Amino acid sequence: MLHIENLRKVYRGGKVAVDNLTLDIKKGEFIAFIGTSGSGKTTALRMLNRMVEPTSGMISINGKEITKLNPVTLRRSIGYVIQQIGLMPHMTIRENITLVPRLLQWSKEKRDETAKYLLSLVNLPEAYLDYYPSQLSGGQQQRIGVIRALAAEQDIILMDEPFGALDPITRDTLQDLIKELQKTLDKTIIFVTHDMDEAIKLADRIAIMHEGKLVQFDTPDNILASPANDFVKEFIGSHRLIQQKPNIKTVDEVMIKPVSITVERSLDEAIRLMVKSRVDTLFVTDGQNRLLGFLTVESLTGNARTKKSVSEVYNRDVIFMKTGSKLQDTVRRILNLNLNNIPVVDDQQHLMGLITRANIVDIVYDTIWGEEEQELMDV
Template identity: 40%
Template structure:
């Protein structure tokens, strides 16, 4: 556990970068520091490994005041990842990763073995080991940066905007990798970002700093989106926080309709009768393997000759589907909003249709989530997944 106990940093020019910060970072959790530019995030982070010294208060790691520890020794027990990886340009990837193990006196061969293990852990190929940083993409360099920080298996990892220099797709991939690694390694991570979506995706808790280095709120992502403490936090998390909060509610509790499903070999007459009986404007057509083909409207069925098979009619695209077991209400809502029929198709893990849900029915489910309820369970996969493409 890391604690900030009334920590203040005033730089010599008088700037107060961090002001009386009280914060607990639980062991094995990811705590994300967010805030506008200049709100003291980097300063707070760097005080943990004594790259910056506080001018007031104290920081402890597992009860030990960091000031009682020799900075170089302290830093070897704390992994540090920064923007653009900060790799040594004239050292190979393997040598970059082996930096701390070598400083700790590991033999060359042990450090090299460890470097190869870590390359695999962060999803890079063994042949990357001999390359130099400039021979890697930005995303690959960030992976090496993470591998280097993890090399000596430090219990604590400090990450200062580690993914902000890469494009959004690579960034999302790196975030997923970090979630995967953290599920395995359970490091105590302090992660700095400007990006509230990144914070919501990665954080077990989020600390929002306001200008002047004061803590505005610390809460779980769900709580922060549900109940911002004040106008500053509310504007920081964004006014679409209600929709984003749906990421924490799994779609598997949705009641899906199966009565609106028809198969491609049925006739327009049969389907039209069904649509009339149900009073439904749309039916979902699936193939023999129960994969979605598209929507057919009641009007189109009425207009079609009764004996025509449904697969000979022009169907309306079903847009993208959501996976019932892993996706969130947000993904289901997104699928319904983007669907020309106003309905989302929920599928099983194997892609077969489980059922459909209309925007209005989703509205009822979202309503029952309410403003104040805790999500049924923290569903990181759903929260991280967003819309299923």
């Protein structure tokens, strides 16, 4: 779909920002460009929509050289999301989402349908379409920035560190969102980041750049298992040892059975279940076992003592993983967000399992030291 050959950018004064970059990107791939500051990753990205004009080399999309296309037409055919979001403050959310479709002269009916559909994908109320950006939180504005890039049905989306300025919880949530949207809508995403964990979590393949050159372009697992050189080894970091082992697991293989209670049950029943099961957290579900939230010992103190039902006191702000998620992503989420545990759900939000810190300790021990211990036993 996207072919880049001998791409080079030299700025005035002889500074080489990108040096003979060559790679191919397939339709529907999620590609991450990563490197240290000044490595050329953002310049490479911006040459793909001619925000920066190449000094030499060739870029083609579906066989068409982009230098032969009108730059404005090219940019309208490629989604673009930046860290600053760039929502127009004087426009409603509806107008922001449909900005490019309006320029492409879509009918009002089609624009409205698209705005409603995209807003539903990011779990925001339809009423928000008539709000202004200032009425939304930073995380909600970032969601709008993401779906605005999808509104014109472009096949290629460029994203330049879109989550870099966000707090860890919002960032984590939006990472999940963009990966899910990419799979659902079959978009090709080229994503610039300085965060190796983010690249590993999101990308199908990672392009590691250093001093303008592409030093390795491969899947996250292959890069972790076989770094191309010392720079890549140092960039990966020794603390990611668990990800370099060949027996990387998914959450499905190691999750345990969670203790849950349905939302209509009484608090007395919840307390008795906690005592009987010797846990300090219950996961709250509906009648179809769909995860709604959680209940902790702490949430049963103070004013909660006057309440009667689980529905009155449970916490709806629950962080979860999907079945099939890589274990390393769950490890990062638990450690980065300082969680004691994290539930696992399927695509229909059914509660399927639980990963705890105790799980992780056992897995890390087995992964990092298990083989060494086995060798000593064999001696």
